[in-house]
Amino acid sequence: DAKTTQPPSMDCAEGRAANLPCNHSTISGNEYVYWYRQIHSQGPQYIIHGLKNNETNEMASLIITEDRKSSTLILPHATLRDTAVYYCIVRAHSGGGADGLTFGKGTHLIIQP
Amino acid sequence: GAVVSQHPSWVICKSGTSVKIECRSLDFQATTMFWYRQFPKQSLMLMATSNEGSKATYEQGVEKDKFLINHASLTLSTLTVTSAHPEDSSFYICSARVSGGNQPQHFGDGTRLSIL
Numbered sequence: 001d002a003k004t005t006q007p008p009s010m011d012c013a014e015g016r017a018a019n020l021p022c023n024h025s026t027i028s029g030n031e032y033v034y035w036y037r038q039i040h041s042q043g044p045q046y047i048i049h050g051l052k053n054n055e056t057n058e059m060a061s062l063i064i065t066e067d068r069k070s071s072t073l074i075l076p077h078a079t080l081r082d083t084a085v086y087y088c089i090v091r092a093h094s095g096g097g098a099d100g101l102t103f104g105k106g107t108h109l110i111i112q113p
Numbered sequence: 114g115a116v117v118s119q120h121p122s123w124v125i126c127k128s129g130t131s132v133k134i135e136c137r138s139l140d141f142q143a144t145t146m147f148w149y150r151q152f153p154k155q156s157l158m159l160m161a162t163s164n165e166g167s168k169a170t171y172e173q174g175v176e177k178d179k180f181l182i183n184h185a186s187l188t189l190s191t192l193t194v195t196s197a198h199p200e201d202s203s204f205y206i207c208s209a210r211v212s213g214g215n216q217p218q219h220f221g222d223g224t225r226l227s228i229l
Binding site for chain 2 (some may be wrong): 032034036038041042043044046049051081086099100101102103104105106
């Protein structure tokens, strides 16, 4: 799996958009970008994933650069409940299903009231 | 959809006890489930891959005789920590993936294991 680099922590004001960057400069053509978050003392929660096109769902938007070497997760209107550690993971689709995830240290996003 | 349930959520027991943790996919079938462990202030580490109807695959450094995994059905995997000791105290988390394509993994809420 390609290595990812994320800032260790970020602050964002409540109600503002939170933009979390991720660098994955060694990503391969068949690798997807996945984002998960982990609120304290809970299991990780899936947020969004994409291959090369920008993606949006009810939780967030994912912007992937044209060269796919970096991406940004956008939480459009951050709330206090969005305070969590956010993990950017690059993973190839594995038809056999044997694809446990490799978690880095992630970004600790703190939403300030 | 894609809900994973883990039980129990919290266990405290004496050293030497064996502890079983269940992981269920509630609304989908999962031929493969995964077990992770997370120590305080650290990230999740994959322990093993649980395969329905066959032996689990363990990551390097994880003792298969200590962490017994059984995946007897398409919706249930169990992790048994045998003869647990204080150093086994950790947050154990399972996940499952809907088969096919590039589906993401969905995680349970974790089991906090404390060995006295």
